[in-house]
Amino acid sequence: MKLVLYNNYRLGILRDDRVLDVSSAVADLKMSNRTRLMPAVIAQWDKLRGPIERASQGLTGVPLSSVRLRAPDPRPPKLLACFGNYKEFTQRERLPQDMFLKSPESVIGDGDTVELPPHQATIFHHEAELGVVIGRRSKDLPPTREALDAVFGYTCFVDVSGRGLGRPGQASRMGKSFDTFGPMGPCILTADEVPDPNKLQVRLWVNGELRQDYNTDDMEYTVPEVLAFASHYMTLVPGDFICCGTNHQGLGPLQDGDRAEMEIQGIGRFRFSVQDSLKRTWAREIDREMAQRVRGG
Amino acid sequence: MKLVTYDDFKPGLLVGDRVVDITPALGGLGPLDWDEAIPAIIANYQKLQPELERLSRSGGDVPLASVRLRAPNPRPAKILCAVANYLELGARPKPPIDFFFKSPEGVIGDSDTVVLPRAEASIFHHEAELAVVIGKECRKVSAAQAMDYVFGYTAFIDVSGRNLGRVQASTFFGKSFDTFAPMGPCIATADEIPDPHKLQVRLWVDGQLRQDYNTDDMGNPIPDLIEWASGYMTLNPGDMIATGTNHQGLGALQDGDRVEMEIERIGRFTVRVQDPLKRSWPKGVDEALAARMRGETQPAR
Numbered sequence A: 001m002k003l004v005l006y007n008n009y010r011l012g013i014l015r016d017d018r019v020l021d022v023s024s025a026v027a028d029l030k031m032s033n034r035t036r037l038m039p040a041v042i043a044q045w046d047k048l049r050g051p052i053e054r055a056s057q058g059l060t061g062v063p064l065s066s067v068r069l070r071a072p073d074p075r076p077p078k079l080l081a082c083f084g085n086y087k088e089f090t091q092r093e094r095l096p097q098d099m100f101l102k103s104p105e106s107v108i109g110d111g112d113t114v115e116l117p118p119h120q121a122t123i124f125h126h127e128a129e130l131g132v133v134i135g136r137r138s139k140d141l142p143p144t145r146e147a148l149d150a151v152f153g154y155t156c157f158v159d160v161s162g163r164g165l166g167r168p169g170q171a172s173r174m175g176k177s178f179d180t181f182g183p184m185g186p187c188i189l190t191a192d193e194v195p196d197p198n199k200l201q202v203r204l205w206v207n208g209e210l211r212q213d214y215n216t217d218d219m220e221y222t223v224p225e226v227l228a229f230a231s232h233y234m235t236l237v238p239g240d241f242i243c244c245g246t247n248h249q250g251l252g253p254l255q256d257g258d259r260a261e262m263e264i265q266g267i268g269r270f271r272f273s274v275q276d277s278l279k280r281t282w283a284r285e286i287d288r289e290m291a292q293r294v295r296g297g
Numbered sequence B: 001m002k003l004v005t006y007d008d009f010k011p012g013l014l015v016g017d018r019v020v021d022i023t024p025a026l027g028g029l030g031p032l033d034w035d036e037a038i039p040a041i042i043a044n045y046q047k048l049q050p051e052l053e054r055l056s057r058s059g060g061d062v063p064l065a066s067v068r069l070r071a072p073n074p075r076p077a078k079i080l081c082a083v084a085n086y087l088e089l090g091a092r093p094k095p096p097i098d099f100f101f102k103s104p105e106g107v108i109g110d111s112d113t114v115v116l117p118r119a120e121a122s123i124f125h126h127e128a129e130l131a132v133v134i135g136k137e138c139r140k141v142s143a144a145q146a147m148d149y150v151f152g153y154t155a156f157i158d159v160s161g162r163n164l165g166r167v168q169a170s171t172f173f174g175k176s177f178d179t180f181a182p183m184g185p186c187i188a189t190a191d192e193i194p195d196p197h198k199l200q201v202r203l204w205v206d207g208q209l210r211q212d213y214n215t216d217d218m219g220n221p222i223p224d225l226i227e228w229a230s231g232y233m234t235l236n237p238g239d240m241i242a243t244g245t246n247h248q249g250l251g252a253l254q255d256g257d258r259v260e261m262e263i264e265r266i267g268r269f270t271v272r273v274q275d276p277l278k279r280s281w282p283k284g285v286d287e288a289l290a291a292r293m294r295g296e297t298q299p300a301r
Helices: A034-043 A045-056 A145-150 A223-233 A288-295 B037-043 B045-058 B143-149 B222-232 B287-295
Strands: A002-006 A010-015 A018-021 A079-082 A099-101 A113-116 A128-134 A151-158 A182-190 A201-206 A209-215 A241-243 A259-264 A268-276 B002-006 B010-015 B018-021 B061-063 B079-082 B099-102 B113-115 B128-134 B150-157 B181-189 B200-205 B208-214 B240-242 B258-263 B267-274
Touching (some): A002 A034, A034 A045, A099 B099, A128 A201, A128 A223, A151 A259, B002 B037, B010 B045, B018 B045, B037 B045, B099 B222, B128 B200, B128 B222, B143 B150, B143 B222, B150 B240, B150 B258, B181 B267, B222 B240
Parallel strands (some): A079 A241, B113 B267
Antiparallel strands (some): A002 A010, A079 A099, A151 A182, B002 B010, B002 B181, B079 B099, B150 B181, B200 B208
16 A cells, blocks of 8 residues: 655545545544654554555545645654665675664655755765655564564655765764755555565656666665664654665765656655755766765775 | 653643642643643743743642652654763863754653663763753744743753764764663753853762763853754754763763762752663773863764
């Protein structure tokens, strides 16, 4: 099932490019804030799945193009990101595992705009990533397939990254936490439809040029290993979001006027644009220096 | 006023050594989950204040000793921590501002327990800090306006596992274990604190005074921290900014430790430490770290 939020954060199912309104099935969930709806639906999924499926029966829905899609997990309770985590198409030994937290305030959805801040970053990169949405409260998951039972579903995520900020000699992760630096979409594909999250093709285009094109089988630490690591540190709760890192071969700048599209096989494709009030420019192409440096470890 | 939560995260006011239930004042806020009450009270504080003041005088209260105090801000949407933001008693120049995020899942309160994970950290340190609680949504505020967005202050320990993960990567993830964010005993509203840059911060382990510094040693003051953070992202009611620690006095936390922290005008709270692996480190102040922090501009991780 492909779950979406659309218009005023209504719950819908995406089927064959049509959106079916299933909000009647979750009308009893009293929300003080619409952005809390998806975590609440996920937390009660065992109870709600049947009613949601029944609510969709017989509906023809409306064309996807006629609604305003929202990020499917618009304010995750926690937004965790893997540090590195790809082998970069090499056969190298894997590097130590690490993660960091990104601002949950950064999330935007399909059709939204990444706004580059006036801060003097050396560059703003796109990092297309597989996003994992947590389904149930979990601590100390095993690094094996069983960990996938804690996953609710998967989505596309771009970890927009401002480089060269922070203190001299000490890289800062805060350049990834500007508002609008977390585009996500188009839907959450439920885990039952993803036989192996480490066999998915990830692609990102900027202005029609294919930049990133890699398979999640290149991950250093697989999705279960990522879940094990994160849940050793902290309790994961429904709606928590983990982005699994990116393969840097294909990263490039985001700049004013860019139109980016990201797709993961089976999940779908979403779009966002980029605005920079300072109109800075970078070479509109893959950052080969960065790719080379990361390949070197 | 001193805002607390207690028992099943019921919001209350701390008046002397008594706790006043303020749920009667909150009916107009609609149904709230346990983690929504404090941000909602903060967001609606101006409207609620007369009724809260009336309740605090009405005597509908119970002794503090008879309740289980909880963290006063049990689930902030964001916890931002300033990276090494103290002058270390004047030994180092003012550092450029930087932050990292700490997991809000880590929050615990008075009389709770810090549980050390099995991860092979080189040491687990206590970092006693003054934390700011944001009162109103803000984005891109100037330092001159920033204090208008402060709701109050609390005492916060940034528990820190060192030398985990990719050591050079500055992910600060070793600070995000569950139970690694003790805070208490209350949020003192901003009007209770005449000058947040003149507060004595103290932390004891098993009765031994370890950290004892004044917030006048802070490198970048609170208005500058808020300006910086809100230049990156929208801050919302209940978001927390921990202002950094003075590393002179840091020491190991280990199994069986009893930790007390106090900030003047805010109050004192206590947590215990448990380590299922029963590792041990030298007790007392980590003098090597203290010397390194005095002599270098590179913060410890």
